[in-house]
Amino acid sequence: MRKVQPIRDERVIEGMKDYFYNRSMRNYLFFCMGIYSGLRVSDLLKLQVMQTKGTHISLVEQKNKHAKMFIIHPSIRSDLDDFTADMHQKDYLFASRQIKTISRMRNRPIDRTTAYRILSDAAHEFKLKDIGVHSLRKTWAYRLYMDNPENLALLMDMFGHSDPRETLDYIGLTQDMMDKAILNLR
Incomplete structure (x- = not known):
């Protein structure tokens, strides 16, 4: 499995x-929620409208069952x-x-895979390499760290890392x- 990278350039x-x-407003909000929340794509995709009505979103992460709460970034509120x-x-x-092929279910x-295709198409447009669905989470972390390296302890806690090198490697800084x-x- 290849290692995906954060999007490092603010202009990009x-x-x-x-x-x-x-x-697509849906894809725009998906991208923004990813880079502003640090959630895994599996948690982003399960968000429901009712969770977005306040200033914060609360959920229990699917992977590790940790309760998370994060603010909805003011730039996307409207x-x-x-x-x-x-x-x-x-x-x-x-x-x-779409209607799901086998189950015939709607409103899912x-x-x-669709999230990956959305990001991959945009990455191709911007000539980015090693971009995947996890790049949104890594971009969030990279930006937090670059804004203030003292956020490293916060990031270690968010990711459950015990070693700062693990976190730095995760966000592509090593x-x-x-x-x-x-x-x-020289």
């Missing part, structure tokens, strides 16, 4: 937000409210437009640090 992040905004205005409370926020969340050190050789 802004470009991708614009790219999604002009194509778009989120407009997007969900005509939806039912129990509708999935990132609903598939997009699946992980490679960045190695590259920088090599380039600084």
Whole structure:
């Protein structure tokens, strides 16, 4: 399994937000919720409209059953409210437009493969490599760390890491640090 990377360049992040905004509000909000929450894609895809009505979203992570609460970023609040205005409370926020082939079910969340395709198409447009659904979570962490390296302890706690090197490697900083050190050789 290949190791995916965070999106490091803020200009690319802004470009991708614009790219999604002009194509699909669902995909735009999926991208933004991913880079502003640090949730795993499996948890993002299960979000329901009723969870987005307050200032924070509370949930229990599927993978490790930890309770999480995170603020809805103010920059997407208005778009989120407009997007969900005509939806039912129990509708999935990132609903598939298709009827499931085998079960014939409607109103199900997009699946992980669709989420990957959405991100992969945008990554191709921006000439990014090693981007996958986990890149959203890593982008969130990378941005938090770059904004303030003192956030490392917070990130270690969020990811359940006991060693700072594990967290730095997870968000792609060990490679960045190695590259920088090599380039600084005389």
